[in-house]
Amino acid sequence: MKAAVLAEFGSPLSVQEVPEPVLGSGEVVVDVVAAPVLPYAAEVFTGQRQYLLTLPVTPGAGAIGRVRACGPDATRLAPGDWVLCDPTVRARDDALTPDITLQGLSARGEGGLRLQRHYGQGSFAERLLIPTENAVPLGPLDPAEAGLWCGVLCLCLVPYGGLLAGGLQPGETVLVSGATGNFGSGAVAVALAMGAARVIAPGRDERALAGLERRFGGRVSTVRLTGEEDRDRERMLAAAGAPVDLVLDLLPPAAGTTPVRAAAMTVRERGRVVLMGGVGMLDGDELALPYRWLMRNSVTVRGQWMYPRDAPVRLAALARSGLLDLGQFDVTEFALGDAAAAVAHAAEHSAPFRLTVIRP
Structure with missing residues (x-):
């Protein structure tokens, strides 16, 4: 053959x-x-x-x-x-x-x-x-x-696995870190198919962000990232308009840790963060999340492969x-x-x- x-x-x-x-x-x-x-x-x-x-x-x-x-x-x-x-x-x-x-x-x-x-x-x-x-x-x-x-x-199987790992429930608010990428945009579509009330889609590509808004209407709120961690986190929380139940990260190795941390720390008390991207894979910095924030807010952070x-x-x-x-x-x-x-x-x-x- x-x-x-x-x-x-x-x-x-x-x-x-x-x-x-x-x-x-x-x-x-x-x-x-x-x-x-x-x-x-x-x-x-x-x-x-x-x-x-x-x-x-x-x-x-x-x-x-x-x-x-x-x-x-x-x-x-x-x-x-x-x-x-x-x-x-x-x-x-x-x-x-x-x-x-x-x-x-x-x-x-x-x-x-x-x-x-x-x-x-x-x-x-x-x-x-x-x-x-x-x-x-x-x-x-x-x-x-x-x-x-x-x-x-x-x-879509890859982000679907992440959303299952995060226990997504109908009516919840999901933030997809890396939403303008190939897998990230698939995650937006799958989260909506699973019943998410709203998906927050941050990114730097304005054209891709506008495309998500055209495709999905009011159930998707886009956020243009600036690269300033605290400012981006505030913008994502403002776009959500409600507690963020689940954050799914699908950013590639070149993205660095700043946008991952900015997105992860939008999650509500007792919220869930699922890591599926490639940050740190190619000898880059490892992701650091504040111990006290994780503990006092009872946040679940989970890695998910496939x-x-x-x-x-x-x-x-x-x-x-x-x-x-x-x-x-x-x-x-x-x-x-x-x-x-x-x-x-x-x-x-x-x-x-x-x-x-x-x-x-």
């Missing part, structure tokens, strides 16, 4: 003939119809992000496709079924703290690298091998819409119901042979509600 291969960090993707995946018990082979291209994929492939990724590799995290073959333990999946391929692969021999690899992207620690030896090859390929539990049934799907479904679900196992099923249901409006998103599609161009396009057009996918 054909696949895009990253031979070494900094080299361009090349489309090659690679071995077919070999089906085993507890596994599914999927014919890939659409695979998302992350906005920061180029940073991973050059080595800038320092992700744990064994090379050479077929990259690509997640996909939508149709089941080609199932292992003997599959009781409901059948060839031809449309599925979302969840890239978060968890080891099965430790239920409390399983080793994790993000298929075609990264790994968590040495155990994740060991798991990567078997499940390391990603979705920039004609076919993909995944654990049975990572094949999420989607029901009937128009093949022409596969790219849109792929882009939206794979993008999402729980049942999140893909629940997010797909939000999309099926229409609560998460797929029509808010624009997708650009590339053939597998143009994988390198797709990666460049995703980097150059990293903007709210803009998606890039590869269609093998």
